[in-house]
Amino acid sequence: MDYFIELLFAGLTRGSIYALIALGYTMVYGIIGLINFAHGEIYMIGAFTSFIVATVLSIYGFPLLAIVIIAAVAAAVWSSAYGFTVEKLAYRPLRKAPRLAPLISAIGMSIFLQNYVLLAQTSDFLPFPELIPEFAFMEPVAHIVGSSDMVILVTTAIVMIALTCLIKFTKIGKAMRATAQDKTMAVLVGVNVDRVISATFIIGSALAAIGGLLIASHIGQINFYIGFLAGIKAFTAAVLGGIGSIPGAVLGSLVLGLTESFATGYISSDYEDVFAFSLLVLILIFKPSGLLGKTETKKV
Amino acid sequence: MQSGLKKKLLVAAVSLGFAMAAPVAGMAADTIKLGVAGAQSGDLASYGLPTVKAAELVVAMYNAKGGINGKMIELLIEDDVCKPEVATNTATKLVTDGVHVVLGHICSGATKAALPIYKEAGVVVMSPSATNPDLTQSGDYPNFFRTIASDDAQAQTEVDFAINVIGAKKIAVIHDKGDYGKGLAEFAKKFIQESGKAEVVLFEGVTPGAVDYTAIVQKIKRKGADAVIFGGYHPEASKIVSMMKKKRLKITFISDDGVKDDTFIKVAGKNAEGVYASGPNDNSANPLSTAAIDAHKKEYNEDPGAFFENAYSAALALLNAIEKAGSTDMADIVKALQTETVATPVGNIHFDTRGDAVGVGFAMYVVKDGAYVEVK
Numbered sequence: 001m002d003y004f005i006e007l008l009f010a011g012l013t014r015g016s017i018y019a020l021i022a023l024g025y026t027m028v029y030g031i032i033g034l035i036n037f038a039h040g041e042i043y044m045i046g047a048f049t050s051f052i053v054a055t056v057l058s059i060y061g062f063p064l065l066a067i068v069i070i071a072a073v074a075a076a077v078w079s080s081a082y083g084f085t086v087e088k089l090a091y092r093p094l095r096k097a098p099r100l101a102p103l104i105s106a107i108g109m110s111i112f113l114q115n116y117v118l119l120a121q122t123s124d125f126l127p128f129p130e131l132i133p134e135f136a137f138m139e140p141v142a143h144i145v146g147s148s149d150m151v152i153l154v155t156t157a158i159v160m161i162a163l164t165c166l167i168k169f170t171k172i173g174k175a176m177r178a179t180a181q182d183k184t185m186a187v188l189v190g191v192n193v194d195r196v197i198s199a200t201f202i203i204g205s206a207l208a209a210i211g212g213l214l215i216a217s218h219i220g221q222i223n224f225y226i227g228f229l230a231g232i233k234a235f236t237a238a239v240l241g242g243i244g245s246i247p248g249a250v251l252g253s254l255v256l257g258l259t260e261s262f263a264t265g266y267i268s269s270d271y272e273d274v275f276a277f278s279l280l281v282l283i284l285i286f287k288p289s290g291l292l293g294k295t296e297t298k299k300v
Numbered sequence: 301m302q303s304g305l306k307k308k309l310l311v312a313a314v315s316l317g318f319a320m321a322a323p324v325a326g327m328a329a330d331t332i333k334l335g336v337a338g339a340q341s342g343d344l345a346s347y348g349l350p351t352v353k354a355a356e357l358v359v360a361m362y363n364a365k366g367g368i369n370g371k372m373i374e375l376l377i378e379d380d381v382c383k384p385e386v387a388t389n390t391a392t393k394l395v396t397d398g399v400h401v402v403l404g405h406i407c408s409g410a411t412k413a414a415l416p417i418y419k420e421a422g423v424v425v426m427s428p429s430a431t432n433p434d435l436t437q438s439g440d441y442p443n444f445f446r447t448i449a450s451d452d453a454q455a456q457t458e459v460d461f462a463i464n465v466i467g468a469k470k471i472a473v474i475h476d477k478g479d480y481g482k483g484l485a486e487f488a489k490k491f492i493q494e495s496g497k498a499e500v501v502l503f504e505g506v507t508p509g510a511v512d513y514t515a516i517v518q519k520i521k522r523k524g525a526d527a528v529i530f531g532g533y534h535p536e537a538s539k540i541v542s543m544m545k546k547k548r549l550k551i552t553f554i555s556d557d558g559v560k561d562d563t564f565i566k567v568a569g570k571n572a573e574g575v576y577a578s579g580p581n582d583n584s585a586n587p588l589s590t591a592a593i594d595a596h597k598k599e600y601n602e603d604p605g606a607f608f609e610n611a612y613s614a615a616l617a618l619l620n621a622i623e624k625a626g627s628t629d630m631a632d633i634v635k636a637l638q639t640e641t642v643a644t645p646v647g648n649i650h651f652d653t654r655g656d657a658v659g660v661g662f663a664m665y666v667v668k669d670g671a672y673v674e675v676k
Contacts, residue, residue, distance in 0.1 A: 003518065003522050006521075006522075007518060009514075010515040014511060014512045014514070014515075017511045018511070124563060125535050127567045143521075143547050143548045143549075146547070148546070149514075215511060219512070220538070220542045220568070220569075220571075221538060221567045223535075229509040229510070229511075233511070260515070261515040264515035265519055265522075268504050269505060269506050269515065269519070270477070270504055272507060272515075273507060
């Protein structure tokens with residue numbers, strides 16, 4: 001039973017990691033129907049930004065809590081700037097182009113950003129400082145669920161609830177839903193569609209940056225390539241949950257994380273990916289729009 | 301005395317000049333013919349050319365001293381492009397030219413193809429670089445020797461260390477599914493099972509680059525392993541080591557040359573402390589190694605290339621064996637190789653009955669205060 005609980009939490013942590021990235025994929029897809037392949041790179045840039053900020057601040061001897069908050073804010077702002085710029089430069093000019101064009105543009109941005117960080121920073125792995133300390137009160141259960149696991153789980157839950165509220169109850173949320181349903185009609189009733197799309201990219205990028213900080217602190221290392229692999233898994237999770245749906249992205253991520261964890265624990269980690277993707281195929285056969293996806297145009 | 305020495309030097313210089321200019325021209329009948337075979341052109345020339353240079357340096361040194369038992373040494377250099385089908389021709393040509401011993405070949409595949417021809421002709425062959433375990437372990441080639449550790453030697457070193465030094469009884473063998481990591485892990489598994497002193501409680505691959513290795517760490521704990529042998533590179537190793545620490549799992553972590561890298565210590569930080577990794581023996585403190593490299597720099601104005609030290613050592617070992625045996629008969633040379641220890645850049649070596657050099661191979665290192673130190 002202990003072993004089951006250990007694997008359960010391992011899966012939940014992994015799922016939450018995917019979810020923090022998957023939310024950005026699903027939001028963008030929900031609004032403009034674009035798979036933003038550069039999203040994984042935004043996450044990576046978030047991790048690098050928080051790495052740099054945290055390193056500099058710790059040299060000046062700031063307390064840990066201040067470092068975490070400042071690094072998180074800096075990473076969120078910086079990544080948002082990247083997300084905003086990528087959208088403006090690479091996607092907006094292609095808004096009326098066939099669907100394939102922005103997709104290729106997104107892949108191009110992903111490769112560009114990877115190589116940019118590779119050249120501007122380093123190709124080496126860098127040690128990421130442990131920004132989430134080991135809480136004393138977690139010690140009795142640390143062998144099952146550690147402090148960083150707990151912070152990631154809680155953050156994911158908070159972010160999901162906050163996003164749902166944002167979309168359901170705020171003005172910008174209403175505008176997002178309108179844009180998702182019908183861009184032309186939204187323009188006609190006075191919604192500034194460009195601004196809504198920019199806002200979506202900014203929110204998604206900020207989330208990815210926070211994710212970058214938490215995940216890098218959990219794993220303890222970063223390099224320019226982390227965004228690609230994490231991005232692929234997060235994208236898979238978003239599709240599994242029904243791309244375009246926010247609770248779907250979280251649910252899909254958790255299902256994917258748990259599947260991988262239990263496959264590793266009870267069968268073999270050699271087949272971890274085999275099980276994860278078999279599950280994806282099965283779900284898509286029986287429910288092509290994903291677990292919580294809806295077939296009609298109503299997204300977000 | 302003086303003029304005698306000068307004469308000898310002159311002879312040496314002339315013979316060396318001949319050897320380089322026209323390797324197969326055939327000098328006076330009374331020379332010792334050292335064949336050098338390997339890739340000297342093509343894609344893999346960079347692996348074979350340093351061996352030629354090593355042979356030239358060693359032969360020049362011997363001939364300057366007056367050769368072996370009064371006989372000068374002649375080099376026969378042949379290219380096999382690292383291709384098995386060419387290597388058989390190379391071997392036939394060397395044998396026809398009356399070669400006594402051969403330094404080569406470079407690639408395992410070419411070596412394997414050429415060996416039967418040398419065996420037939422009773423020629424001892426010593427490779428500086430062919431690492432395929434079968435070459436010595438199959439027992440098919442009593443004429444084959446090498447001055448490099450075989451592919452499985454690293455796994456053997458790790459397993460011996462885990463069982464005999466750490467005293468591990470239950471070992472989890474983890475790898476990264478790559479050629480290098482999985483190959484090592486499979487050898488490690490085999491050696492643990494053959495030892496009979498410990499059991500393999502887990503043999504699994506992890507996905508490189510995965511975001512989180514909690515599940516596999518929990519599984520290692522669940523299986524009650526008291527040591528982990530990991531085959532792979534440092535990014536995965538540092539993630540697994542850090543995760544073991546986070547999950548309060550205190551067991552020995554043993555890994556390989558792919559982890560014996562300063563980046564591992566930099567990334568894993570304090571979690572790296574106490575991690576064991578195997579790596580090639582360190583020759584930098586050996587004066588013979590320094591001398592050989594200096595000689596190369598002086599002669600060719602550049603740093604030596606791949607397997608230079610192994611080749612230099614092999615040439616020394618071969619010539620030393622001929623000198624000690626006082627004959628060029630295969631049986632005599634083999635006996636001398638096995639019994640006479642020779643000081644070389646890779647250490648003081650002799651050869652076991654299979655043909656592997658004793659004293660060449662891997663050592664265990666441990667991370668202590670942020671640096672790898674050899675475990676004595």
